[in-house]
Amino acid sequence: MTDGTSMAFGARLRVTMDTFGAVCVGIDPHPELLTSWGLPVSAAGVRAFAQTCAEAFAGRVAAVKPQSAFFEEYGSAGIAVLEEILPIFQAAGTPVILDVKRGDIGSTMAGYARAYLADQAPLACDAITVSPYLGFGSLAPAMDLAQQTGRGLFVLALTSNPEGRSVQHVGGAGASVAGAIVTGAAEANARAAGRGELGSIGLVVGATVGSAVRDLGIDLAAANAPILAPGFGAQGGTAAEAAAVFGAALPNVLAASSREVLSAGPDVAALRRRAEAARIV
Numbered sequence: 212m213t214d215g216t217s218m219a220f221g222a223r224l225r226v227t228m229d230t231f232g233a234v235c236v237g238i239d240p241h242p243e244l245l246t247s248w249g250l251p252v253s254a255a256g257v258r259a260f261a262q263t264c265a266e267a268f269a270g271r272v273a274a275v276k277p278q279s280a281f282f283e284e285y286g287s288a289g290i291a292v293l294e295e296i297l298p299i300f301q302a303a304g305t306p307v308i309l310d311v312k313r314g315d316i317g318s319t320m321a322g323y324a325r326a327y328l329a330d331q332a333p334l335a336c337d338a339i340t341v342s343p344y345l346g347f348g349s350l351a352p353a354m355d356l357a358q359q360t361g362r363g364l365f366v367l368a369l370t371s372n373p374e375g376r377s378v379q380h381v382g383g384a385g386a387s388v389a390g391a392i393v394t395g396a397a398e399a400n401a402r403a404a405g406r407g408e409l410g411s412i413g414l415v416v417g418a419t420v421g422s423a424v425r426d427l428g429i430d431l432a433a434a435n436a437p438i439l440a441p442g443f444g445a446q447g448g449t450a451a452e453a454a455a456v457f458g459a460a461l462p463n464v465l466a467a468s469s470r471e472v473l474s475a476g477p478d479v480a481a482l483r484r485r486a487e488a489a490r491i492v
């Protein structure tokens with residue numbers, strides 16, 4: 212947990228969203244961004260990039276979302292950078308959502324859960340992204356450990372990429388795959404709803420999904436879930452469309468933006484200004 216208190220992830224995220232505005236800055240050290248920041252395309256470049264992001268955003272935004280792929284591509288040296296920056300954000304009270312999109316059979320999922328959601332794990336973060344496509348129930352070990360340690364998950368429901376529809380819309384209005392995932396999150400968050408708190412089992416719904424939530428008859432607000440919304444900026448999602456895309460769930464939406472914000476770097480003040488401009492409400 213980030214702050215050493217007993218607050219659950221959803222409740223902590225609600226506080227940071229209300230304090231800083233509902234923006235999650237993606238920390239995605241793409242090779243192109245490293246070059247445009249004047250950094251080498253190497254683990255050393257990723258380290259300098261991540262340190263600048265920590266200086267710009269720790270204690271200043273609702274959450275950050277490092278994209279694990281851009282660290283993993285440098286092997287252990289890249290992972291070491293992740294291990295180095297996580298505590299900086301955690302010390303500043305900034306929730307870290309590690310975008311790793313894990314999903315496996317239950318017994319292996321338990322291993323992934325220990326890797327990211329256990330208190331003493333070298334890569335312990337506040338929440339991770341998970342894939343429910345081995346069945347929502349396969350996520351149970353991660354949901355259980357997240358609950359025990361005050362951490363959270365973001366379950367892929369309606370992803371921002373156009374290819375996602377071919378899987379997530381199957382079943383159609385009232386019976387879609389995505390709808391079943393939202394129902395799973397609603398059940399997991401019911402107790403938190405009873406306490407009047409935002410749940411800790413979040414959902415990923417892209418800013419680019421257009422009318423899908425309405426067309427599929429999905430009641431996103433009823434899930435009482437934080438909604439991580441990638442797709443703003445570089446992928447074409449706009450703040451102007453957000454109310455139509457998310458409907459009554461808009462107050463629970465955490466807009467995620469990576470390239471749009473990071474392209475303002477490496478100047479720290481410019482990065483902060485761009486993150487502020489990424490707010491959708």
Ligand SMILES: O=c1ccn([C@@H]2O[C@H](COP(=O)(O)O)[C@@H](O)[C@H]2O)c(=O)[nH]1
Pocket residue numbers: 237239278310369370371372415416417441442443444445446467468469470471
């Ligand atoms: O549906 C999804 C789920 C995750 N992502 C991730 O978010 C960022 C988006 O980066 P931008 O530069 O703001 O486009 C990236 O890490 C993706 O892997 C997503 O885009 N869509």
